[in-house]
Amino acid sequence: MRGLLDARHRVVVLDDLSTGDAAALPAEVPLVRASVTDPAAVRWALITHAVTGVVHLAGRKSVAESVARPLAYYRQNVAGTLTLVEAMAEAGVRRIVLSSSAAVYGAQEAETIKEEAVPRPMNPYGATKLASEWVVGDAARAGSLSCVILRYFNVAGAWAGAADRPADARRRTGTGLVPLVVEAVARGESPTVFGHDYPTPDGSCVRDYVHVRDVASAHVAAVEALVGGGGDAVYNVGSGVGYSVGEVLDTIRRSTGINFVELHGGRRPGDPRR
Numbered sequence: 001m002r003g004l005l006d007a008r009h010r011v012v013v014l015d016d017l018s019t020g021d022a023a024a025l026p027a028e029v030p031l032v033r034a035s036v037t038d039p040a041a042v043r044w045a046l047i048t049h050a051v052t053g054v055v056h057l058a059g060r061k062s063v064a065e066s067v068a069r070p071l072a073y074y075r076q077n078v079a080g081t082l083t084l085v086e087a088m089a090e091a092g093v094r095r096i097v098l099s100s101s102a103a104v105y106g107a108q109e110a111e112t113i114k115e116e117a118v119p120r121p122m123n124p125y126g127a128t129k130l131a132s133e134w135v136v137g138d139a140a141r142a143g144s145l146s147c148v149i150l151r152y153f154n155v156a157g158a159w160a161g162a163a164d165r166p167a168d169a170r171r172r173t174g175t176g177l178v179p180l181v182v183e184a185v186a187r188g189e190s191p192t193v194f195g196h197d198y199p200t201p202d203g204s205c206v207r208d209y210v211h212v213r214d215v216a217s218a219h220v221a222a223v224e225a226l227v228g229g230g231g232d233a234v235y236n237v238g239s240g241v242g243y244s245v246g247e248v249l250d251t252i253r254r255s256t257g258i259n260f261v262e263l264h265g266g267r268r269p270g271d272p273r274r
């Protein structure tokens with residue numbers, strides 16, 4: 001949203017605030033508090049705010065939670081995308097940028113995963129993102145949409161200014177490795193590494209971490225490509241370099257100056273090694 005505002009686009013946000021925070025929105029951005037699974041609310045928002053394109057980010061995104069609550073993930077991520085695409089057709093809105101995930105690839109042999117790789121999701125989260133891609137891609141092929149699909153790798157980092165938000169708004173920072181480790185260390189606790197027996201150099205999982213600002217820039221580029229008449233493309237959004245959980249912890253030790261000890265937990269269900 002901040003990337004789009006900086007690029008002088010007008011933005012309206014639809015969010016059920018189940019994990020989001022209204023206090024994080026600048027005053028000039030209208031908020032429609034509703035779920036993307038509510039067809040009437042989505043249609044109302046598109047028409048009332050004269051929306052010309054959608055950046056669809058309204059999904060749940062925790063691998064572990066998706067393993068425990070798969071149906072909630074299909075409801076939110078797949079039914080939500082279907083509801084949105086149908087509402088867009090009814091409101092005559094044709095452009096969409098879909099937030100997808102590297103989780104669609106699952107475990108792949110190649111060192112660097114290209115967009116042409118055959119997706120093989122290995123957890124419900126990845127499956128729901130792939131199914132969302134099919135909904136959007138098939139609607140685009142039928143001529144009712146122009147789309148850009150962005151498959152993000154592991155998003156990390158913060159937007160400048162986020163630290164100025166009230167402590168209450170900062171509390172819900174996310175379910176990813178970096179916030180969980182930083183929060184544990186800040187509480188004086190030891191973070192847990194999930195799995196240390198993977199076939200990787202140090203035995204922990206390897207991921208490609210990409211800064212949230214770079215992910216935002218990718219969205220702005222995708223929006224502008226659609227406005228310029230382009231689209232119907234799939235892009236990976238990552239740094240192209242993998243780091244193990246152990247390397248991320250070492251980096252956090254160096255940058256905080258806190259020499260914390262980690263605990264070794266078992267493998268987390270649904271985790272690919274890289």
Ligand SMILES: O=c1ccn([C@@H]2O[C@H](COP(=O)(O)OP(=O)(O)O[C@H]3O[C@H](CO)[C@@H](O)[C@H](O)[C@H]3O)[C@@H](O)[C@H]2O)c(=O)[nH]1
Nearest residue numbers: 061063101102103152153154176177180192193194205268
């Ligand atoms: O306390 C923790 C938290 C995580 N991990 C490990 O750290 C790695 C990264 O985990 P996490 O930050 O939860 O990300 P992923 O499960 O890889 O999934 C993320 O990355 C995907 C893209 O690859 C996104 O689509 C997802 O939304 C996002 O949650 C995994 O090996 C985890 O097992 C730990 O060892 N300890």
